[in-house]
Amino acid sequence: MNSELLTALDLLEKEKNLKKEVMCEALETAVATACRKHLGGAADAHAVVDRKTGDIRVFFNKTVVEEVSDPLIEISLDEAKARDPKYEIGDVVEFDADPAKFGRIAAITAKQMVVQKIREAERGNIYDEYNEKKNGIMTGKVEKVDRRGVLVDLGTAETVLMPGEQIPGEKYHPGQSIKVYVFEVSRDTRNIQLLVSRTHPNLVRKLFEQEVPEISDGSVQIKNVAREPGSRTKISVFSELPDVDAVGSCVGPRGGRVAAVVDELGGEKIDIVQYSDDPAEYIRAALSPADVVSVDIDEAGKSAYVVVPEYQLSLAIGKEGQNARLAARLTGWKIDIKSDGVTMAPPEADKKEN
DSSP, X not given: OOHHHHHHHHHXXXXXXXXHHHHHXXXXXXXXXXXXXXXXXXXXXXXXXXXXXXXXXXXXXXXXXXSOSOTTTEXXXXXXXXXXXXXXXXXXXXXXXXGGGSOHHHHHHHHHHHHHHHHHHHHHHHHHHHHTTTTEEEEEEEEEEETTEEEEEOSSOEEEEOGGGSOTTOOOOTTOEEEEEEEEEEEOSSOEXXXXXXXXXXXXXXXHHXXXXXXXXXXXXXXXXXXXXXXXXXXXXXXXSTTOOHHHHHHOGGGHHHHHHHHHTTSOEEEEEEOOSSXXXXXXXXXXXXXXXXXXXXXXXXXXXXXXXXXXXXXXXXXXXXXXXXXXXXXXXXXXXXXXXXXXXXXXGOOOOO
């Protein structure tokens, strides 16, 4: 019994999170390869690891022929019949090989292959772990910051938050805990590559999923997200349940839920609006915090002509056109905003752009 081998495999299974079956298969491949090299490259050898005892047996095959030209893979009919009279030309005779006789070079080869297979299995496990988290959020620790990017430790893997995926103006420092959106996971023969972002619109979506139980349980849906990272985001939400306030659920008691998302994004402003199947109503909501007098829809051109009070024209358009731009992206409609020409505002409607 080779109890030491089983003990070693059990330890690897616990410490490396590698399945014992995978390691046994790797060991069988390695031993068979070493056997073939020892016997000659043409030898047809395979190995079997007993899963209960840990014993390793190696077998190689020879084909029964009339005249042997390669003794490594062929056996004469007379020799075969001496083993078993039932053998005929073309049959395959299986032989046992003693692994202990393979020699030092063969043993080293087997060891190297086992180590390689274990490393490949480890990489495979890590890839599977992170591939399951693709299109989700992970929390990592900043390890290093330089002009090439931010090195982030995610636990069993590291990634680089590239400059183009960093929120404009956001500062990072070693030891800082940050949340990133994983949008791509790939691997080659040696490495696993994770592409992460702090600017992706889905980062906002996933943060709200974490903060709002009604989104997690499906009673509230996020219909769309339009984002200008580091500055402002608009999200539209909807619920099919009449007793659920979709916008209120996302804002949270005393604004706590949306505040948590804003804090994670470094103070980025977030507008939460009610989604509607009615384009006019949807556009009206998307232009908040501005009030809208009227919305005329052009279905053919998928455009909308919006009228707002004169005193709220700049609020509706937003700084450098941001509010109108985000509303258009959120709704998918081209929006043309005009004032109603009334220059005086009602005293109670004296609003400032936020």
